[in-house]
Amino acid sequence: MRVPHEVEGLLRELAPQVLAALLRRYGTFDTCEDAVQEALLAAAVQWPEQGVPDSPRSWLVTVASRRLVDQVRSEAARRRREDALALATPQSALLSHAADTAPAADLDDSLALLFLCCRPSLSAPSRIALTLRAVGGLTTAQIAAAFLVPEATMAQRISRAKQAVRAEGARLALPEGAEAAERLADVRHVLYLIFNEGYTASGGADLTVPELSAEAIRLTRLLHRLVPRDAETAGLLALMLLTDARRPARTSADGGLVPLAEQDRGRWDGRLLAEGLDLIGRTLPRGEAGPYQVQAAIAAVHAEAGRTEDTDWPQVLVLYELLERFGPNPVVTLNRAVAVAMVHGPDAGLDLVEALRADRRTARHHRVLATRAHLLELRGDREAAAQAYREAAARTAGAPERRHLAARARSLEAPA
Incomplete structure (x- = not known):
């Protein structure tokens, strides 16, 4: 089944909003997430043939709510939970659009959902998988294909992550105070890992997995919209844009790798370059730089060079020396070695x-x-x-x- 691009994009955008709506109503992450996935699948089948409903988010909330109630009723072991759910939510409410919250609340819920999926107690692979599934709206099969693992393996990873979130009694709420800054760093790191895996796949026949990079950029745009004054989030988005702009020139006609020094810079995406340069240009002067801002600044130096030989290598070297101050990192040292050589x-x-x-x-x-x-x-x-x-x-x-x-x-x- 091939889903039209515009429908697939709409479903990915709505997925975290619908899940957040169910979580606020029912409060059980694993069952809510399963119900949302079933609703997304139903929409992927019906909408291309019947058309997108006038209120697609309400449609998804209604269908997912029905699926959730069906799940509860089908499990005898959870009879008490079904009774509590029936008391808390009259059947008529399932057909109502009252669960739709204001757009601003949707944005807050999406950010809270990102925090929920990027919990420090989960391993990095589990955070990535859960984020792509719950917030990105990707299917288990899509995530498994992107990371070159069997679908059953990825399904187990996602299931364990959901069970861990449930066992912790995690709630859909934004952290506060010092925890907020720390957890925001966790969210950025997960999005950074997703982008990197999409930009240079760790294995397999293809150099890149564009769907992963595109999803990382989409989610980082969302995060930046929610925390517009956070300079490191802006720096991360600028880094992704400036890096992904090179994608068209990174591979040859036969899919081979083309190093940066040999790329046809005329093939770089000018729109992404302009957006990334503007964003980092507005972000750096605002305050103390962080590692994502510095990496974006390095990418900007390369972007501003019309030819490889025009690269301002002394500036690149200074930036890598600054980047190393944020903590020992062999990848940074390796890149600094190239700048030192130049x-x-x-x-x-x-x-x-x-x-x-x-x-x-x-x-x-x-x-x-x-x-x-x-x-x-x-x-x-x-x-x-x-x-x-x-x-x-x-x-x-x-x-x-x-x-x-x-x-x-x-x-x-x-x-x-």
């Missing part, structure tokens, strides 16, 4: 890479090996670079990156 020469960059190779946690990581190969190539050591590219290719899970690294090795082994 400013001070490949040997200086290789010194930083060798420090990472001395660390058992990162010594054999394919990105460390690939960066070392790149810097050896810049130095002119073709034989050592080819060997490093081959080693990096052997340790790369993603097929497009593996093909690119292997091709790089072959090109260096050919006569100069």
Whole structure:
């Protein structure tokens, strides 16, 4: 079944609003979420044929409420819960549109739902899966396909996450005080992980999973709209926009990886670049910068360079040095090594890479090996670079990156 794009987009937008409405009425996350998924499926089947109803959100709330009552009635072990539900909610209320709240409340509920799914007690994979399902409106099959795991495995992961939320007695409410800032950071981190997996898949035949990146951007736009004065949320959105703008130029006609230095910048998405540059330009002067703002600033420097050779590498280096102050991170160090090489020469960059190779946690990581190969190539050591590219290719899970690294090795082994 192929759902029209406009219907699918509407369902994803409404999914968190409908779930929040049911949670406020019935208060049981797992059963409410199951009911919403059934309502979304019913809409995906009926709306393309019968047309979108005048009040699609009310339609979904009504259908999901009916499904929820049906679930309760079908379980004898939950008879008491059914009685309580019947007393709390007259049958006539299920057909009413009174549950529809004002648009402003929908936005608040969506943010509360993001906080609910990104609970610190859940593992990062569980947070991601639950967020994509409950807030993003993706099906279990879609999430499983994006992360290259069997649907049954993803279903178990989501089920365990929902049970954990229920066991904690979590409520649909925004955290307050110091907890709010901490939990907001958790939400940003989950959205960042979703975007990164979509932009460079950790495995499989394709370099990117555009649906994941698009969903991360959509949810981050929502978050930014809800907390417009939070500079780090604005920085995260700017980073996603500026990074995703490169997507059209990141792959060749056969799906191969095209490195940043070799991309046709004329193919970058000008609309996303303009939006991202404007957003980070308005955000940075507002106060103390955070890591997402600094990463967005780095992406902005690359975006403003019409050609690779026009890149302001000294500025990039300063920004990476600033980024490292927020905490040790081998990925940041690796990127700083490239900037150091571009400013001070490949040997200086290789010194930083060798420090990472001395660390058992990162010594054999394919990105460390690939960066070392790149810097050896810049130095002119073709034989050592080819060997490093081959080693990096052997340790790369993603097929497009593996093909690119292997091709790089072959090109260096050919006569100069």
